[in-house]
Amino acid sequence: MLLTGISNPDYFQKSDGKNPIDWQKFGQVFQPQEFIATHAKLIAILGTIVFVVFIIAIFLSLVGKSAIIKSTQRLLKKEPTSFATGWKDGRKYFWPNLKITLFSCLALAFCLLILIVPVIILFLSKTYFIAIPLAILSALIIVPLLVIYKYIQTYACLYATLADLRPWLAAENAYALFKKNILSSIIMSLLFIPLGILSFFAIIALLLAFLVIFGLVGIVLYLIAHKIGVAITAISAILLFILTLILFYSFFLAFSEVAWVLFFHVIAKPKVKEKVAEEVLEPARNATHSVAGGEENVPALPSAEIIKTIKTEE
Numbered sequence: 001m002l003l004t005g006i007s008n009p010d011y012f013q014k015s016d017g018k019n020p021i022d023w024q025k026f027g028q029v030f031q032p033q034e035f036i037a038t039h040a041k042l043i044a045i046l047g048t049i050v051f052v053v054f055i056i057a058i059f060l061s062l063v064g065k066s067a068i069i070k071s072t073q074r075l076l077k078k079e080p081t082s083f084a085t086g087w088k089d090g091r092k093y094f095w096p097n098l099k100i101t102l103f104s105c106l107a108l109a110f111c112l113l114i115l116i117v118p119v120i121i122l123f124l125s126k127t128y129f130i131a132i133p134l135a136i137l138s139a140l141i142i143v144p145l146l147v148i149y150k151y152i153q154t155y156a157c158l159y160a161t162l163a164d165l166r167p168w169l170a171a172e173n174a175y176a177l178f179k180k181n182i183l184s185s186i187i188m189s190l191l192f193i194p195l196g197i198l199s200f201f202a203i204i205a206l207l208l209a210f211l212v213i214f215g216l217v218g219i220v221l222y223l224i225a226h227k228i229g230v231a232i233t234a235i236s237a238i239l240l241f242i243l244t245l246i247l248f249y250s251f252f253l254a255f256s257e258v259a260w261v262l263f264f265h266v267i268a269k270p271k272v273k274e275k276v277a278e279e280v281l282e283p284a285r286n287a288t289h290s291v292a293g294g295e296e297n298v299p300a301l302p303s304a305e306i307i308k309t310i311k312t313e314e
């Protein structure tokens with residue numbers, strides 16, 4: 001609809017009835033309807049490629065996340081782990097984590113739709129005295145809603161992967177866990193802020209190092225091959241910098257995921273309470289014990305018994 005409107009010079013009207021000249025020129029130069037009709041096959045092929053790449057990226061992301069979570073658990077249990085076992089675990093828990101991610105996103109989108117659409121309608125109808133307070137109220141609801149969504153999704157994926165829980169049961173446990181550990185969860189998230197700042201400065205330092213190194217290389221190649229040398233240097237620097245960023249970001253995400261697994265291991269671990277009950281019996285000189293053929297005097301000794309109880313919640 002937007003492209004159709006842009007391609008029509010008479011669509012955009014000013015209040016005085018004059019057509020905007022800029023949109024007219026743009027509509028005359030670029031006509032998306034004609035472009036789409038002429039390159040329909042190319043657009044279809046590119047759209048298919050983008051969709052396939054998107055699906056593969058989601059698959060690899062969830063498999064990798066599940067593999068890191070499960071491999072961390074194996075290391076905590078001092079069990080052997082490898083890329084092969086991690087890949088196997090990742091494929092095993094792909095569907096539970098996909099269901100949790102998909103349905104949590106749909107639930108969030110539904111809630112945002114309910115909260116945002118009425119505000120937009122009121123603003124479009126210029127009912128500002130109702131729209132502004134309603135927008136403020138919606139914002140006050142959306143912010144904690146986003147926080148709850150993020151933590152429940154994170155903890156639910158951990159429950160589904162580490163405890164083999166079904167998605168809905170994992171979500172219920174995730175909500176109960178977050179409700180008990182709201183402050184500690186928020187503090188855990190805040191700890192990543194300085195790490196993010198440090199990583200940003202590390203990327204800036206890396207970029208400066210690339211500029212200095214490849215700048216010198218570019219000068220040398222310019223003296224040898226002129227423009228071709230500069231082009232080779234620029235392309236090589238850009239590709240290498242992108243690969244370095246991908247590697248750096250991958251390490252950072254892996255570190256973050258392991259940190260959340262360890263944090264989850266602490267807060268979700270069942271609390272063990274030891275209850276010690278001592279029963280001291282006073283020695284009785286005249287205590288009797290029945291034996292075959294009569295009675296014999298045996299002193300009653302004090303005894304202590306340690307009772308361990310584990311309190312868990314379902």
